[in-house]
Amino acid sequence: MKYFLLGLSLFINCSIHAQEAAPTVKTSLGILKGVTEGDVSIFKGIPYAAAPTGANRWRPPQPFPAWQGIRDATKFGADPAQMGFPRDGNKISSTSAEDCLFLNIWRPANVSPNSKLPVMVWIYGGAFVFGSGAQPGYSGVRFAKQGVMLITINYRLGRLGFFAFPALSKEKPEEFKGNYAYMDQIAALKWIQEHISAFGGDPKNVTIFGESAGGVSVQSLLTIPSARGLFHKAIVESGGGRDGVLTGKSINKENADRYYPVSAEIIGVNFAKKHGIEGTDAAALAKLRGLSVEEIIDGGQETDGPGGAPIYSGPILDGKLVVETAQSAYNAGRVPKVPLMIGSNSAEIEAGFINANSKEELLNLFGDMAAEAKAVYDPDGTTDFAKMRTMVITDKVWAEPARFTAKAFASKKVPAYVYLFSYVSPSSQQRMRFGAAHASEISYVFDNIASRDGAAITPKDQEVAKTMNTYWANFAKTGNPNGAGLPQWPVYITQKAEILEIQADGSAVGKPDPVKARMDLVEKAVATGNLY
Template identity: 35%
Template sequence: MTLIRALLLASLATPAAAQTLVDAPAGRVTGIAQGKLAVFKGIPYAQAPVGERRWRAPQPLPRWAGTRPATDFGPACIQPSVPATSVYAPTTPLPTSEDCLSLNIWAPRQAKRAPVLVWIHGGALLTGSSREALYDGRHLADRGLVVVSINYRLGALGYLAHPALSAEDPRHVSGNYGLLDQVAALAWVRRNIAAFGGDPANVTIAGESAGALSATYLMVTPAARPLFRRAIVQSGYLVTTPALRTAAFGLPPAEAIGARALPAGDAATLRRMDAQTLTNGAAAAGFLPFANVDGVVLPEQPVVAFDAGHQAKVPVLAGFNQGEIRSLRVLAAQPPASAEAYEQGIRARYGDMADAFLRLYPAVTYRESILLTPRDALYGWTSERLVRSQTAAGRPSYLYLWDHGYPAMDDANLHAFHASELPFTFGTLSLTGPNWPKVPDTPDERRLSNAMLDYWTSFAATGTPRTAGGPAWPAFDATLPIMHFTAAPRVEPSLLAGMYDFNEAVVRRRRAAGTIPWNWNVGLNAPLPTP
């Protein structure tokens, strides 16, 4: 037998990856059969936001002709590169394109009206992608969910408000394009997910960090509210949102922020700019992408909407990480030379609230207090406020604290760092990036991950988080119960007593003053009183 003939016979004997076909309202699509799952990658959910469609609301995609292959992830949206030394650096650079509005689906092959979880990736609304290995949905789908992960426009392409763009818009608004992409993806799911075995009436939105921020935006975005039934908010931050045309709470108008980042005078010039160049330039100019209160897409300040009961009345599972700021030290104040200097700085900034502050964040451990202060002001306060709001609206909701460590993480002084729960909630313990502290492959780590997968899956399916053999997770109530994830999950009432009340008081004072944002400008980063 010749070598060529042997190679030919061997190739014929090796089966190609089994494919699976779905005929959805959007069009016919082929995915990959992986065991009991069908996986579809890179399905477009809107027209490419390029050329004249840059900085416009996403446009529906007509039903495509023929059969579209959905076997490879779509490109990430245009974004600045993540520093190679970052704990969040990907294993390989993400391929990017301005044509990036795609989603991915993991579904049980025999699913019929299965609950759906739509994942919104994090990355400060500036970086990230649904194609990251960390977000592989197979383990959640193995438990009966249909899992959808989405891309949305990022940075200046996704969130730039600008006078020239507002002038050409029929509603005279701009920015919020990334948020509108998320709404469009949810609308696509509503129309199409039944063809993949999902229940369009049982959709849970979920996200971490900027994905969690996005979930809170969606909860107060009128167009999104009918499109989901529950929300999972991991390390969300309900910070001050700029208004489109007016200064508010110490923030300049979103249009003014955009005009400083990209000062071109007309929309046509802006649209001729190279996408990567303008994204990098805006980031270098200090542009921080956020949604804006435009009275249309986002009608009011999110925290005001929750106070007024204008949010989606849905159950929420929300929480944060003990060591959020250990990997986000840019958000923390520089430690002073001594505990005495720390206490003096706090007293100068907090006045009659200083004693209460120092009881929670004492001077004797001031270096740790400096990390805990923005953690609680951003993530802790937000998590509890969301759960309190939804409980008050009559929707049972659930609060957690992720406090798990393992040797590589703790040796790097990154105990329970921002996003470190993600490999456990997705079951992707071996799929972290090159700088991520390696999760040990042990029965204990897999057991904790399985418990979290169970809790998240059952919440998405029924609104009640459960796991076989683990503690019952009580809904939030006056005893302040919190699920504490350490080596194993356990319930601890009043674990963070005082944290919420203090930070709520700070936010209320700042709202009343009307001149100070509420975000990471706390502790030694808080403003000194104006004489």
Template identity: 60%
Template sequence: MKTLVSGLILFVFVCGLKAQKPNRTSEIEVPIVKISSGQVRGVIEGDVSVFKGIPYAAPPVGEFRWRPPQAVKTWDEILDANKYGSNCAQGGWGAAAGTLQEGSSEDCLYLNLWLPANAESDAKLPVMVWIHGGGFTGGSGAGQVTSGEAFAKQGVILMTFNYRLGRLGHFAFPALTKEHPDEPKGSYAFMDMIAALKWVKENIAAFGGDPDNVTIFGQSAGGVAVHSLLSIPDARGLFHKAISQSGGGRNGVLTGRPLSEDNVDALYPVSAETIGVNFARKQGIEGTDEAALAKLRALSVEQIVAGGQETDGQGGERINSGPILDGKLVTETAESAYNAGRQAKVPLVIGSCSGEIGGAFVNLSTTKEALFSSFGELKADAKAAYDPSGRKEFAEVQTLFNTDWVWAEPARFTARTFVDSQTPVFVYQFGYVPASMKNWMPYGAGHGAEIGFVFNNLMNRDGSPVAHKDQDLAKTMNAYWVNFAKTGNPNGEGLPVWPLYNYEKEEILDVELDGNPIAKPEPRKARLDVIEKAFKFRERMQNRGGI
């Protein structure tokens, strides 16, 4: 990703002053910006200024483990912001058992910026903040696919950042609940996200950005986080538009677990505190008092991240508690907020891919008949919607069912609640599968397939040149996202029309299997209708205490 510094351009930003004009006689030029914590020096890569590894909060280590993000200590010397900070501590993905993934650390609260190299410090450029996915246990704000050059070249400042993951990002324990009673508890990852957005509000003007035109967008767990931020009161006013890519919208495993046993319910019969206590026991830590908490804080980061599964006390297993409803920071799930119209009223883009994930992701059925039977009284409706001819392979039906249950129908549900609150919403389905990926995605575009297109950063696994057709679609997708960040409407000159979603036509932008973006009435309507009925049936049964 890194390129040689090019051009003889001096671009010095100073907080509150205009940027100096380029001095083309200098040897090597670097941009310097004064922010609230000190001066930072970036690099010029072509016609883009890049700042990497800027701390937005103090390292969350020692006494600050499982505490809200603390203020950064100021510095006197110029900080060279020319390389990514450490990723947040995580295992898996190539890490040996009991170790951290290479390049990850508990000291990880850093952000990165891409902006036009020729921008003035008073340019008031729109800002986009990317929230990475990874199931709240992996991922980072660094990486070639999600670097922001394409956004910067179209007049947008792109920010990526890290947030705490796994048990460091979402964790509860009785002594933690009692400690610092004025502080929010549980979802430290969300606290990090809010701290990063507050950093934008305080500092982005020094880079030429507009703190009053900020768009958050994320995929998978990042898309779930977008829903959460839309419904967390402390996040209000920190962003002005939102995009949720494959983030769902209904209650589920990544949406909010009760903090204590006092608030468990049918969907979450085990509290986050119970899961935390079980984890402590696996580490040989008994009790739930301050002494036990001190021992938890004394554990190595490897023990925290790679500590194995803890039982829920009822024969089940939980790896991490996930987002936590503490009643102070996270006061309700996004679905609850949407149903009551309590979400932030900001323009929204929402959608998913056409064939997100296959296998027994949602349902353990091993045949079509068993899967359709799991719909109960809706069995005939499910069969008619998913396999009317009876000739589809089980694997295809299973993939489509997973996609609709977790992502597509919850996205439609969310869109409808935005229409109800008279808030603009645009819905998409991304279904394009490049020729090089058809063996990997036989039933439609898989989870995350759109990311490289949105960022206009495409690469083939084998290193071969990217097809012109793929490049054209990437330019189109990136332009939609840029336009939305600038105006709240993804449409623009030369782009296929993307209609505003409404009840009358229920039109979406469907990026079809061949890569053509076309506006059409929801093509999955029959499938999504039966999933909606299944959700309503589940809700009725829960209210009766049945499931």
């Protein structure tokens, strides 16, 4: 009897653990089975739309059909089709495919459909040509431990995500055209509105957040009419706010826009010609749809050859889905009543976005404000050129546009919180010689720090990660990042210009913007047309 009872006890324990390891959720489409790891349940590879392949290539996402039985949700779906690394001809990444419209959910274990957890939706960056919601760094475990449901989504990239062609514009004229990546993001948000309560999430408390291209996406979603009501708070990490980074080119006509002098349709025609497809009619479109996914990705090339015609098609001002840029909306006072967190890193990138190979060339970008620029960036003539260039790029592309956005929100009395991330881990200081580089804040936001080159993770790294993850989680819960045990993060008021800086030593301090003079200069230069 003793051995029987022992065996029965082991059987019961194993059964309980098996149940804990396989949580199920019943949605209106069918049942999903995930996995529980410790005190976090995870559901991976959930299709939120049908495969965008074949006749669905370059169409808005279509509904995914209901299924019978239990669908396994313990493995990630394919990454969005993208170029592989290292480059090997036109081969795409081995983990990617055109059938990619999946999302992933992390939540606290043992929650009920009545839990109404705050929901955060992560939109990854990668210049709209790389990225995936399945990247290890985007694990939502730490958010789940803070009582927040974390969702990552996939969206189409490159020419599969943004593409225009004359015959495509005429086909199914009632459908949106061009910005398929944004359509995917909106479809995922609609799926969340319909289904997330079954997982214990609150569809009335959804925060979208993203970095780089993901931040640009958040800026776009803030001003796309079709996205209204699908989220309630927004966080923009290094996502700009002005037209130089955001949507700009028209879909079907030439324009004089300084950033996009060629229309999206012409770019599409250039791409077709590169692959020997002549004409712009339905037959040509059928041939484009007949290209392999590798040919569509086309090695990530931006022109049809050295110095050739442009063939890269990024976000499009199509006039129906995307009706205006974020900058034009904010300038006109069209600010959504959505609490905002926004910011940038102290030394985003060292090169790119501007054409300057010397201090003189750099200062000349400011036109008749060159002397003012020198007084701000190189007052005693000793600033290292590479550092000076990094500062100008950072301010022009990310920091000042973030402040511009915050000022627009503040002007309408919508809460905005601005951050400056300046912390560099000791293991990265040689690589990030001028400050915190582009995307370096992400692992701290997710409290998911990975050692680089075998370097040790320091207690300060862990402290910074815990602080940032808590600010982000608090904002998702209440629309205010502040909470017990955290340094006060002041709401942005234009006259005070107070921000939160994660300083070089890792401390979080609310204070007047330490680079305000630089921001004021860039704002003035943009307004007078001297810097763009």
